[in-house]
Every structure is written in structure tokens, then in C-alpha cells.
Amino acid sequence: MENLSSLQEKGVTFMDAHSTPLCAPSRYMLLSGNYSHRGKYANGGWGLYVGQTNLDRRQKSIPHMLKASGYKTANVKYHLGGGVPEGGTYDNEKLTCCNLDWSKPMVGGPTDLGFDESFYTIGGIQQPPYSFFRDGYLTTDISDVKYWEKGEYDTANNNGKSIINKAGEGDPDWDSTEFNMRIVQEVENFLEKHDQTSPFFIYTALGQVHIPHSPPNFYLDGTPIAGTHNNKHLDLLYEMDKVIGSLISSVESRGMMENTLVIFASDNGGLNKRYPNRLLRGAKGQIYEGGHRVPFVMRYDGVLPSGERRNNLIGLNDVFATIAEFTGSTIPDRSAQDSISFAQHAISEDNVSRRKKLGTWDIQDGIMQAESLRLGNYKYIKHHSQPKKHELFNIQDDIKEEKNLLETDPTNTSYHRLKRLMRRKLHRIGPCPRDKNASKEFKLYNGANKGKKVTCDWFRSNPEVRCKNQVAGELFCNSICGRHRHFCNL
Incomplete structure (x- = not known):
């Protein structure tokens, strides 16, 4: 070539x-x-x-x-x-x-x-x-x-x-x-x-x-x-x-x-x-x-x-x-x-x-098969279609993804903490992020109210308008603004 x-x-x-x-x-x-x-x-x-x-x-x-x-x-x-x-x-x-x-x-x-x-x-x-x-x-x-x-x-x-x-x-x-x-x-x-x-x-x-x-x-x-x-x-x-x-x-x-x-x-x-x-x-x-x-x-x-x-x-x-x-x-x-x-x-x-x-999602025929997150040299995978639900790999050392660190070193608490951290980050950027707590404030990213601190209740009060015009609604308030809530049933 x-x-x-x-x-x-x-x-x-x-x-x-x-x-x-x-x-x-x-x-x-x-x-x-x-x-x-x-x-x-x-x-x-x-x-x-x-x-x-x-x-x-x-x-x-x-x-x-x-x-x-x-x-x-x-x-x-x-x-x-x-x-x-x-x-x-x-x-x-x-x-x-x-x-x-x-x-x-x-x-x-x-x-x-x-x-x-x-x-x-x-x-x-x-x-x-x-x-x-x-x-x-x-x-x-x-x-x-x-x-x-x-x-x-x-x-x-x-x-x-x-x-x-x-x-x-x-x-x-x-x-x-x-x-x-x-x-x-x-x-x-x-x-x-x-x-x-x-x-x-x-x-x-x-x-x-x-x-x-x-x-x-x-x-x-x-x-x-x-x-x-x-x-x-x-x-x-x-x-x-x-x-x-x-x-x-x-x-x-x-x-x-x-x-x-x-x-x-x-x-x-x-x-x-x-x-x-x-x-x-x-x-x-x-x-x-x-x-x-x-x-x-x-x-x-x-x-x-x-x-x-x-x-x-x-x-x-x-x-x-x-x-x-x-x-x-x-x-x-x-x-x-x-x-x-x-x-x-x-x-x-x-x-x-x-x-x-960086997140990756394998979605086929409208069904979430699996999702993953890269964080530095580590890659976390959450499966939705098979018994083995969670995997963690060090991509730098294991590009073939053959050694699931959660299994090869099950007593290593740092791997399990990393898994939980990566799972939270993956949910945040995925199709069904978890809602912020009702009292938890976050800043709006765009629009006339950019920089304004709100909670999910701000979207709940007018979802028809606010969900369509504010990116943060999709990122933080999935139960109100999410377009793919059917994935969350998984």
C-alpha cells in the first residue's frame, strides 16, 4: 500500500x-x-x-x-x-x-x-x-x-x-x-x-x-x-x-x-x-x-x-x-x-x-450490547448481554485484552476502586447518566443562561423548552431530558 x-x-x-x-x-x-x-x-x-x-x-x-x-x-x-x-x-x-x-x-x-x-x-x-x-x-x-x-x-x-x-x-x-x-x-x-x-x-x-x-x-x-x-x-x-x-x-x-x-x-x-x-x-x-x-x-x-x-x-x-x-x-x-x-x-x-x-458504546438494533471507557492506560468494559458483566484491562501492557485485572488480581482493592470510578464516569457521558441529587447544583453550558447554577428541578419545571436547548439537561438529568431512556432499563 x-x-x-x-x-x-x-x-x-x-x-x-x-x-x-x-x-x-x-x-x-x-x-x-x-x-x-x-x-x-x-x-x-x-x-x-x-x-x-x-x-x-x-x-x-x-x-x-x-x-x-x-x-x-x-x-x-x-x-x-x-x-x-x-x-x-x-x-x-x-x-x-x-x-x-x-x-x-x-x-x-x-x-x-x-x-x-x-x-x-x-x-x-x-x-x-x-x-x-x-x-x-x-x-x-x-x-x-x-x-x-x-x-x-x-x-x-x-x-x-x-x-x-x-x-x-x-x-x-x-x-x-x-x-x-x-x-x-x-x-x-x-x-x-x-x-x-x-x-x-x-x-x-x-x-x-x-x-x-x-x-x-x-x-x-x-x-x-x-x-x-x-x-x-x-x-x-x-x-x-x-x-x-x-x-x-x-x-x-x-x-x-x-x-x-x-x-x-x-x-x-x-x-x-x-x-x-x-x-x-x-x-x-x-x-x-x-x-x-x-x-x-x-x-x-x-x-x-x-x-x-x-x-x-x-x-x-x-x-x-x-x-x-x-x-x-x-x-x-x-x-x-x-x-x-x-x-x-x-x-x-x-x-x-x-x-x-473516551467512551465507546456497542449498540445494535436499538439494544445496548456493551460499553467501555478508556481512562489513561486503563479500559473498563461493562457488558449487558452476557454473564461476565465487568472487565478491566491495562491497554498499554495488554493490547489483546486477555487479562481481566478484576479476575487475575481479585484481591487488589485499587482495581475495584478504579472500576467504580470509571463506571461513574462512563455513566456520566453515556446515553443514560444518573441524575444529580435534587439539591446538587451544576452550571449550564450554553445558551442565554450559560453559567447559571441549577438543579434538575430547573429542567423539570419546563422540560419541553429547557431540555431541547440545554446540553446539561441530557448530561445530568437523564430521567427528565434523556432521549434514550430505554437503555437505562438495562
């Missing part, structure tokens, strides 16, 4: 970066600067719904912030959910039913998320509808929509086998092998027409390495892809490296690299096949490091050093505040409440990351 290696050699690699264990909530985490349960759907927005994007109405995204600073914003791919056009209903992601008027834009898509331009699919390549959308509008002529049965299909340009894993409607020319190359071409088109004297932000989400694994026979430049490695998964990683090279070259060839920040990351760690015992525990082991520790590289020529590593803790939610610091942008009120900038840490290892703790 020479292009990814080159990116590392010219930038900074973060060795302790984290997403959620699932792609859609991680994308919300990145663009909103929040933990996943701050969104409307705790485990992410998927597919076409009669509703809005996963961001709550009070929350603004990175593109919202950058647009206010004069940036042109673009999105290529999406996979964050959204609503069908106004007046229609939803039925199994079909395009040709339910009073859908595709002369209208979808509701709650990238445009509503702050993107000036967008080219994307709703569900990547793994689920219908198998069509692209541009700026909220369906690009397929509705009269040409085809129903794709599950199976493999020859491609029009004989560049591999297009695969449909889940039957559904879409474009008659749908080709899963060309997905990532289409993304590259869209980024190239955006840069070609963009005024180079004005700033831009492009959020590019690739199809690798989602199933179905359908690598093309050849990349855009004629490089063979399919069959170059011993499985299709590796072929797709090879194609991903080619994509990285293409995107970097598009910026370099226009002389813009010295004023461009490049961020490369993954939206989840995937299943940890290196340590298969991790897969058999809890929610397929995804609460362990293999499920959410992700590659993360930043390159910013002339600002960041080359070929260095950083070992401090960061989360995808921290990208929001970091971009704000690098660009001099102001974080919108009531947004990015879980984001801490690591810009100075990226610039120099002498500047220690300000993040001291």
Missing part, C-alpha cells in the same frame, strides 16, 4: 484513535463531534426513512461550521440515512412506490447536513436503492428503474463482476465494481471546477471494504486489481490504496497541497480476526480494541511534521474541534459537545492531547 505509506511518511500517524464499532454511528460521530447516542438514532441512520438525518435539530455539522467560514463543501458517498421526498412514504427502500415524487429532493440528506454539493448512494453498495443521488435528487430516470435480483452480473465494460447481495430496485446500469472509481472521478470534477482562491472541504467516504467484495479487473490507470492478491478483501484494500493516490494527486497537481489538510481514517475497526477469541464474547467482540481502534493519518505540509507518530488518545468526534482550530472557525452553539481539539498534539508530541477519557 505505497500511497498510504507515503501519506504516513509525509504526515502524522495516530496510534490510539477510535471510532464506534459500527460505520453509520461513526460517521455521525465524525461529522457532529458527538458520541453516537447524541444523535436521533443511537446506532446510526440507515437507508431511506420518512424522517430526517441523524443530527438533532440543534446540532450543526463540520460542513455547517466551515460554510460559515466561507468554505465550499462537498460530499461524495454518504451512508448517513435520510428521508424520502416530502409527501411520500417508505416501503423497503423501493423507488417506484408509495407516492414518491423524485422531481423533489430527498429530505434530510447531505444538503440539510451543510453540503453545497453531493454525489452519493444511501446504502453504499450493500443495499438498495442501487442508484446515485446528486444534491438530493435521484439521478436515475424513474421510468428506467430496474429490480435487481440477488446474484452476480457481467459489467457493461467487462471490468469485473457486479454483485447484488440484497435484492432491490436501482439504476439499470448499476455496477458495484466501479463504485470507488466513480467517487474518484467526482472529486476530480469538483476540484477541476473549484475556484482555487477560495477554501473547500470534501468529505469522501469510500466503498471499501464493505461487502459485496467486487473488485474491478482494472483501476482507472489500467493497473490490475482483481486477482492480484489471495482474496477479494485484499484486492479491495489494494484498490483503496490506488484511490488514496488518485485523491492526493488531484490536490498536488493543482498546487494546493501546501494549504490542504488531509485526514485519512476508518469508520470502524471491523471484526478482529487476529484475536478470534475476541469475537466470541459480547457483541462479536466489537467493544474490544479490534472493533473500534482505527487507522488515522493527517498530512498538512508546512504545519505538521513528516513521518511522526502520536500515541495519545483521540476519537473521531475530536476531528470537529481540531478542524475548527486549524481553520480558525467557531464551533456552533450546542454542537460538538464531545469534541476536543488535538491540533496542538498533532503539531508536536510535546503538546499532550487534552483528551483523558
